[in-house]
Amino acid sequence: TPARHVSVRVAPLGVRLILILVEDRTREKRVEAVRRDFVANVSHELKTPIGAIRLLSEAVQAASDDPEAVERFAGRMLLESERLTVLVQQIIELSRLQTDDPLDEPVTVPIGPLVAAALDTVKIDAQARHIEVTASGDADLDAHGSSKQLLIAITNLVANAVSYSPDRSRVAVTTRANEDTIEIAVTDQGIGIPPEEIDRIFERFYRVDPARHRSTGGTGLGLSIVKHVAATHGGDIRVWSVEGQGSTFTLVLPRKKETHP
């Protein structure tokens, strides 16, 4: 009968529709779980510096007749509030990356000026610690995407290289092109990363035992931002590291194809 004919034809479509709906629900649930996890982690991470600032201000009040102690506590309060500022800034960056789609209108991004701008950001820190930061390679390369995001990614890598390096060492940024990709490599002579930690350093808020280095100001968000930027640009982030000798982080991006009219 015609009715049966129709139902046979419609059924697979219906099943497919239901499957799509179920799949969509699972994706929705997963996204929701990731979001809930992130919010829980953020609240936890914010509580630490806020708690410290609170305790320190109580300590300042209690030590009002001891100017030296007051100065010491106030100095630590300043450090904690600076840490809080960076943390909030990175949380905003990360959630922007996750919610907007800034690659809606990708543009040609010259890499040379971005590297120069990233080096500028770490200049004062590096100079104070006699760390020589250099850029070399092909400065004339173009990537394709968001200049703002790529600047954040390169800056995070260079800032880490300086943070996890001893005084009087060197940090080198080299750019080079392969046929289809651009590689921006940041090499340091710093503390390196233990092999068993390498997979985890790109997780949000993950830090290799902070006791092993002097920089305690980190948030553990920098590399997860880099990884996110690499992914939205269709690229990749690679790391090579030997503990006690140094690390190289390489941001690999698709190369902007020449368009011949």
Ligand code: ADP
């Ligand atoms: P953080 O704010 O702690 O630097 P990141 O996400 O940028 O957060 O890095 C995560 C962890 O990876 C750092 O805490 C550090 O232990 C390790 N790490 C990152 N970059 C380097 C590097 N160049 N050399 C050694 N360790 C590094």
